[in-house]
Amino acid sequence: MTWKDEWRRVWAIVWKDLTTERRSKAGLNAVAFMGILVLLLFGFALGPDTEALRNAAAGALWLAILFAGVLAFNRSYQLELDGGALESLLLYPGARWAIYAGKLIANLVFVLIVEAVVVPVAMVLYQVSLPPGWPALIGVTVLGTIGFVTLGTFYSAMSSRSRAREVLLPLLLFPMLIPVLLAAVESSASLLGGDPMSEAGAWVRLLGAFDIIFLVASLLAFEYVIEV
Amino acid sequence: MPDNRPFIIAAYAITWIALLGYAVRLYRARAEAERRLQRATEDLTGGPT
Amino acid sequence: MGVTTAGMTMAPAAKSRSRGMLMGIGAFVLLAAMQAWAISISVADRDMGHLQKIMYVHVPAAWNMMIAYFVVAIASLRYLWKGQENDDLLAASAAEAGALMTGLLLLLGMIWAKPTWGIWWTWDARLTSSAVLFFIYVGYLILRAFVDDPDRRAQWSAAVGLLGALNVPIVYMSVRWWRTLHQPQSSPRTLDPNYTMGLRVNAIAVMLILIWFIKHRYDTAKMERSADQLHERLALSGRGGINA
Numbered sequence: 001m002t003w004k005d006e007w008r009r010v011w012a013i014v015w016k017d018l019t020t021e022r023r024s025k026a027g028l029n030a031v032a033f034m035g036i037l038v039l040l041l042f043g044f045a046l047g048p049d050t051e052a053l054r055n056a057a058a059g060a061l062w063l064a065i066l067f068a069g070v071l072a073f074n075r076s077y078q079l080e081l082d083g084g085a086l087e088s089l090l091l092y093p094g095a096r097w098a099i100y101a102g103k104l105i106a107n108l109v110f111v112l113i114v115e116a117v118v119v120p121v122a123m124v125l126y127q128v129s130l131p132p133g134w135p136a137l138i139g140v141t142v143l144g145t146i147g148f149v150t151l152g153t154f155y156s157a158m159s160s161r162s163r164a165r166e167v168l169l170p171l172l173l174f175p176m177l178i179p180v181l182l183a184a185v186e187s188s189a190s191l192l193g194g195d196p197m198s199e200a201g202a203w204v205r206l207l208g209a210f211d212i213i214f215l216v217a218s219l220l221a222f223e224y225v226i227e228v
Numbered sequence: 229m230p231d232n233r234p235f236i237i238a239a240y241a242i243t244w245i246a247l248l249g250y251a252v253r254l255y256r257a258r259a260e261a262e263r264r265l266q267r268a269t270e271d272l273t274g275g276p277t
Numbered sequence: 278m279g280v281t282t283a284g285m286t287m288a289p290a291a292k293s294r295s296r297g298m299l300m301g302i303g304a305f306v307l308l309a310a311m312q313a314w315a316i317s318i319s320v321a322d323r324d325m326g327h328l329q330k331i332m333y334v335h336v337p338a339a340w341n342m343m344i345a346y347f348v349v350a351i352a353s354l355r356y357l358w359k360g361q362e363n364d365d366l367l368a369a370s371a372a373e374a375g376a377l378m379t380g381l382l383l384l385l386g387m388i389w390a391k392p393t394w395g396i397w398w399t400w401d402a403r404l405t406s407s408a409v410l411f412f413i414y415v416g417y418l419i420l421r422a423f424v425d426d427p428d429r430r431a432q433w434s435a436a437v438g439l440l441g442a443l444n445v446p447i448v449y450m451s452v453r454w455w456r457t458l459h460q461p462q463s464s465p466r467t468l469d470p471n472y473t474m475g476l477r478v479n480a481i482a483v484m485l486i487l488i489w490f491i492k493h494r495y496d497t498a499k500m501e502r503s504a505d506q507l508h509e510r511l512a513l514s515g516r517g518g519i520n521a
Contacts, residue, residue, distance in 0.1 A: 161379070168419065178439065183451060213443065213447070217443055224357055225433055232327055243338075250377050253491065254493045254494055272514075
């Protein structure tokens with residue numbers, strides 16, 4: 001097995017998952033609506049004060065992404081388990097990390113599409129205007145999403161195959177994600193406030209370090225998680 | 229100098245309740261495990277008789 | 278023949294149990310003595326009164342929490358490396374004791390914060406990251422409770438334990454950047470030597486209790502596992518009906 005073969009396996013899994021999602025669409029719609037619903041609930045909880053809403057926008061948006069995204073991860077494995085497809089997937093020769101990488105990329109695309117819907121809605125609802133440094137904001141969003149999806153894909157490989165999976169995944173995942181949440185919220189808030197990269201820079205580096213550390217750790221540990 | 233005695237007493241009381249409470253729980257769990265192990269051994273070897 | 282096998286299994290267990298009890302009682306008596314000593318030598322602070330006496334229970338809880346989680350990380354790593362069930366049971370035992378220490382630490386921190394800062398909770402680096410740590414390891418224990426197959430439970434919780442340990446410095450750093458209004462680290466150097474000594478001896482007494490907790494929990498877990506294995510053998514040999 002060469003690297004090229006492994007990558008073909010990765011892309012095959014990505015393609016299969018995304019095709020399944022595209023055909024049904026119900027999953028994507030449900031998750032995106034969940035995100036918007038959370039944004040709406042935060043708006044009601046915080047009250048109609050424009051200034052307060054604008055200050056809370058970054059935090060509310062990230063929590064909406066977290067609450068919506070966590071619904072997507074269990075689904076990703078649940079579809080495999082329902083058809084008994086995971087066993088056959090494991091029977092194929094090749095490295096286990098390829099399964100993780102494929103699921104990771106498919107989940108990443110899925111959550112990024114959800115964000116493409118939820119972020120504009122958040123900007124309208126919380127009356128935030130696009131800051132001049134918006135490309136940096138997209139970079140922060142992608143980095144935060146990578147960290148979120150890396151751990152989400154890893155932990156849902158366990159939670160989806162245990163009892164009480166709906167409760168277990170957020171219980172395991174959310175405490176681990178607190179550095180991502182802090183870094184993503186702080187850096188997007190400072191970028192939204194028109195802050196030059198000076199304050200956001202440290203947070204972006206933390207996000208990058210988090211992504212790399214947990215990407216490597218998950219790739220190494222996935223083999224132990226999926227085999228049993 | 230403020231009187232902080234209630235806070236100090238509460239701190240020490242909570243420490244002892246937590247540590248002793250866990251010790252008692254462990255002791256009970258161990259006694260239960262010993263009983264289970266003994267019963268399993270007896271079942272396998274045909275009882276103590 | 279049956280009698281001898283049973284007798285041989287039980288005699289060492291009973292012996293080690295009475296020895297274990299002795300060690301546990303000794304550790305608790307030592308802690309009581311050390312607390313009494315530390316309280317008697319500590320002098321009242323001009324600003325905070327006798328409040329620093331809480332440190333004799335708070336700081337040992339913090340240090341021992343770190344020890345317990347260090348054991349979890351090492352045992353998890355060793356389990357993934359060697360695949361021996363004992364390492365998994367050790368990690369689980371240490372995680373339980375560590376979660377207890379963290380819960381205690383949080384409560385004591387709140388009791389200290391109220392008279393000092395006038396608030397029960399503050400979002401400072403060490404307090405908040407201890408709370409995050411508590412949730413990470415409670416999640417670890419809940420995962421263990423929800424998975425029945427021993428191999429699966431061991432592999433999964435080793436992975437979760439390791440990733441959790443990996444996250445500890447990141448959580449701490451991120452929360453510290455986020456907000457800092459805690460007093461500087463209570464490092465023993467800047468303080469009265471008697472106070473330092475009081476902290477250290479109390480930490481050692483709590484550490485003995487921690488070791489006893491972990492060992493006791495570990496022995497119990499091993500006994501539970503061998504009882505399970507005996508039941509499996511019984512079911513396989515088809516002699517389950519003997520005592521029924």
